[in-house]
Amino acid sequence: MNHTLRWQKSTFSDGGDGNTCVELAATLTPTPIPTTLHLRESDTPATVLTTTPTPLAHLLHAIRTGTLPERPPKA
Template identity: 45%
Template sequence: MTTPMNWHKSSHSGPEGDCVEIATLGPAVALRESDDPGTVLTTTPAALDGLIRAVKADVFTGRTEAGR
């Protein structure tokens, strides 16, 4: 029998329901879009941390905090 995952979403998410949800899955982290809950992406906590840090640093746009 499969144990249901306990999904969490940010307190910043609006009532429309369009947000990313996160759950732990053993040693992994599971992510899903609330509008498409059947599609789940799994990753490691370290990889997710690296992605979040890169997004906050604007690595993908080429901008930096100093350039804003």
């Protein structure tokens, strides 16, 4: 089953017509509840990150609360 994704720009994006936007699309089948989320940057639309709602919610929570672990230094 091939569904066309409907991309939406983030409300935090630049707002202009340039390529400075984060976009999100959701796969809603078979219910209206998102089962798969797709994220991309508008300047590289062919590169899509696919996840599910729970891991994305955990990432956003960690970003908002400042509890996102620091990246270890490269060896």
